[in-house]
Amino acid sequence: MPASAPLPKSARRPRPATDYDVVIIGAGSAGLSAALVLGRCLRRVLVCDGGAPRNEPSPAVWGFFTRDGVQPSELLRLGLEQLAAYPSVEVCSLRATEITASDQCFTIVADTEASRTRSITARKVLLATGVEDELPPLDGMREFWGHGVLHCPYCHGWEVRDRALAVYGRGKGVTGLALLVSRWSKNVVVCTDGPGGLTNKARQRLQKQGIAVREEPIERLEGTEKQGLQHVLFKNGDKLVREALFVHPHQHQHTNLAEQLGCRLNSKGAVWTDKKQQTSVPGLYAAGDTTAGMQQAILAAAEGSLAAIMINEKITKEECV
Structure with missing residues (x-):
């Protein structure tokens, strides 16, 4: 068989089983929006909720279509409430501390509320961890x-x-x-x-x-x-x-997960993505304040939705070879 010829399906390595199709790290507007779309795509999703969002001190979220003036905590409560309709989506209080990539999946290590360590595997990962302001x-x-x-x-x-x-x-x-x-x-x-x-x-x-x-x-x-x-x-x-x-304060990434994987960052420390929200690491996506550009809750939600669609289409192509 010529070296350039594709392997027959029977000779290809089977895709390893993973705990989830997608792990979303971050439960703000970007993460919950992505989880909603992926849940509607029947994907097995874990959302790692690492704590309060960046806009928690703000009295309200303004300029968010149909939610103008809603408190940040109420916006997230509504998002979580609506996710409950999708049984394939799980939201857990987990703080991701490590992430490694193999040729076919990711392994995420996270701390639980009970100070225990949990190891999770996923086919794709979405970083929606946001940034911290340096006042x-x-x-x-x-x-x-x-x-x-x-x-x-x-x-x-x-x-x-x-x-x-x-x-x-x-x-x-x-x-x-x-x-x-x-x-x-x-x-x-x-x-x-x-x-x-x-x-x-x-x-x-x-x-x-x-x-x-x-x-x-x-x-x-x-x-x-x-x-x-x-x-x-x-x-x-x-x-x-x-x-x-x-x-306009300086900012830094809320976590170092992108750096652990060697993601490309821009000059201001934001995670670089292409038009499909794909980072420089195959299979790793990013959305929301983690990435470059304007920072608004509604824009983060839009990026999360786009990332979810791109992830689902990528997985679909892999499944339909």
Whole structure:
């Protein structure tokens, strides 16, 4: 038989039995959306729920079609409730700690709530573990995170429209964010907490939109639990009245699972995927904030749905050789 000729079916290695068709690591919008689609495809699915999502501190999820203003915990409760209709989908409180790949399946090691270790095999894996925000080490930044300190004007701009707003950061990043935020309010001040590294062109663009720049070092953010953010206090004693502050913090992956498998990452540490949500590792997919791009719950859900469809079609092709 010529070396290039395909092996007859009888000579091909049988596909090893696995515990699940797909293991989804992460039970946020992306993971639960993917589980819903795969459940409707009659796939055996395990969702590893590793804990609270990134948006837990936020009072609501905004801009989510039919769920505008729903609390993050309620959105996930509804998602889990609807998954109960699909018997092939299992959701467990598991924190995946290790993942290895063979030529035909993945092995996931996870910790249970009872501090026991569980080993699971799957044909495909979807990473929907999200990211963690690295907030600037400024007093008050963490305390007001999700309330007075906000990350996305598309998510929160409407709620603080026409109010006194601040944008925190430096350089090109803070310029772009400030110009965007100024679409929701004409009272916007850039706070760079020291020299801002702004070019003359950036300063001109900000000035043209009526955006002031304060480069004094900041002491802390002030406010109360009931009233929220009230002031930006500078180290020179000046107080700037502000009702909300926008910041784009640095982020890192919530887990190192992608790194364990040698996944390709972009320059900002996001997991690279192709148009089918496939990572650089065959059989491993990613969706939601784990990947590059805009970060919104509804976009994460959409990516999860797309990933699930691509996974099901890939498995189908493997089954129908």
